[in-house]
Amino acid sequence: MSQTMIILAIALTAALAVGGAAFAFFGAGDGLAKTSKRVAAVSRGTGGRGPTKPGADATVESTAKRRRQVQETLKDIERKQEQQKTKATLANMLDQADWKIEQRTFYIMTVGIGLAIAVLFFVLGYAWYTAILAGFAVGFGFPRWFLGFTINRRKKAFTKEFANAIDVIVRGVKSGLPLNECLKIISNETPEPVGPEFRQVVEGQKVGVQLEDSLKRMYERMPIPEVNFFQIVLTIQQKTGGNLAETLTNLSNVLRDRKRLHGKIRALSSEAKASAMIIGALPVIVMLLVYLTTPSYIELLFTERMGNIMLVACGFWMSIGILVMKKMINFKY
Numbered sequence: 001m002s003q004t005m006i007i008l009a010i011a012l013t014a015a016l017a018v019g020g021a022a023f024a025f026f027g028a029g030d031g032l033a034k035t036s037k038r039v040a041a042v043s044r045g046t047g048g049r050g051p052t053k054p055g056a057d058a059t060v061e062s063t064a065k066r067r068r069q070v071q072e073t074l075k076d077i078e079r080k081q082e083q084q085k086t087k088a089t090l091a092n093m094l095d096q097a098d099w100k101i102e103q104r105t106f107y108i109m110t111v112g113i114g115l116a117i118a119v120l121f122f123v124l125g126y127a128w129y130t131a132i133l134a135g136f137a138v139g140f141g142f143p144r145w146f147l148g149f150t151i152n153r154r155k156k157a158f159t160k161e162f163a164n165a166i167d168v169i170v171r172g173v174k175s176g177l178p179l180n181e182c183l184k185i186i187s188n189e190t191p192e193p194v195g196p197e198f199r200q201v202v203e204g205q206k207v208g209v210q211l212e213d214s215l216k217r218m219y220e221r222m223p224i225p226e227v228n229f230f231q232i233v234l235t236i237q238q239k240t241g242g243n244l245a246e247t248l249t250n251l252s253n254v255l256r257d258r259k260r261l262h263g264k265i266r267a268l269s270s271e272a273k274a275s276a277m278i279i280g281a282l283p284v285i286v287m288l289l290v291y292l293t294t295p296s297y298i299e300l301l302f303t304e305r306m307g308n309i310m311l312v313a314c315g316f317w318m319s320i321g322i323l324v325m326k327k328m329i330n331f332k333y
Contacts, residue, residue: 095221097150098193106143114139130308154193155224161194162226163255166248173245179234180205197222211238226255269329276325283318 090103099106118135122128165186172182180202187199197218204214215231233251237244290298301307 092220093147093151096223097147097154098196099147099150106147110139110143112139113142126302127305127308133312155222158193158197158222159224159226159255159259161190162230163252163259165190165194165198166230166252166255170245170248170252173248179211179244193222211235226258229254272329276322276329280318280322280325283314 090106094101094103094106114135116135117138118131121131121134126134168186168190169179169182172185173179177185183198183205184202187195187202189195190198200221201211201214201218204217205211212231212235215227215234219227219231229251233247236242237247287298301311
């Protein structure tokens with residue numbers, strides 16, 4: 001009996017040993033094969049959940065292709081904008097201000113204003129060099145300043161109405177209208193300067209100009225970030241497709257957020273701007289008060305040569321101080 005038990009124990013031990021060896025050999029090989037398959041599946045993007053359907057593969061490939069197209073389009077737009085980043089010429093500034101005059105007319109106006117101021121100072125009894133300096137400063141500076149003021153005012157008016165124009169496109173696209181009809185509605189219904197700018201885009205498309213080129217010219221006439229965003233969105237949508245209404249809705253929200261941020265910045269910097277204006281106007285106010293109370297005390301600045309030099313030097317340093325303060329209180333956002 002004891003021998004029989006011993007023989008059974010030895011047989012059971014041998015069977016377990018053989019089974020364990022077989023499991024270790026075949027199981028490890030199968031596990032290694034499964035691990036290799038899972039790694040391969042993850043590298044293919046299937047997540048190790050077995051073979052994907054042909055439709056899923058096509059969707060993944062389409063998404064990757066669209067992403068590559070978007071990246072290529074963005075790089076192309078950035079390259080074109082880098083090529084266009086040149087110093088603004090007088091012709092571009094006149095277009096941005098919507099002045100219907102030629103460069104030659106602007107130069108004639110500049111020279112005429114300068115000569116008029118120089119003659120006026122000379123008739124009032126100032127020295128000839130003082131009259132020339134005054135004529136040059138006013139003739140060269142005032143038209144340029146007024147041109148820049150007009151451009152900035154037009155940009156602010158455009159930014160104020162641009163988000164509403166994009167909402168018109170969104171509602172039109174959702175209702176089934178094509179993009180060209182939405183642009184035509186904006187050109188006819190939106191007040192200046194948004195309406196005239198879109199009208200030039202519509203007229204360009206009528207004569208065969210591509211939308212991308214029309215938007216590029218629009219950005220040249222109105223070089224603000226909002227128009228640049230709009231140009232990029234429509235260019236990408238035309239080349240890669242997608243939901244235009246949803247994209248423009250997001251763009252409209254971004255533009256409104258930028259507008260709110262701009263208002264917040266203006267509110268926070270209003271105290272600094274008021275201080276800068278007071279400090280900049282204080283010397284002029286003091287000079288006027290001294291001239292009204294004791295004219296003989298300050299007339300030396302206008303009648304003597306050294307006084308004229310001091311006035312020019314003071315004006316120069318005052319201008320530098322005003323520019324520095326303006327740079328400190330202007331924020332980029």
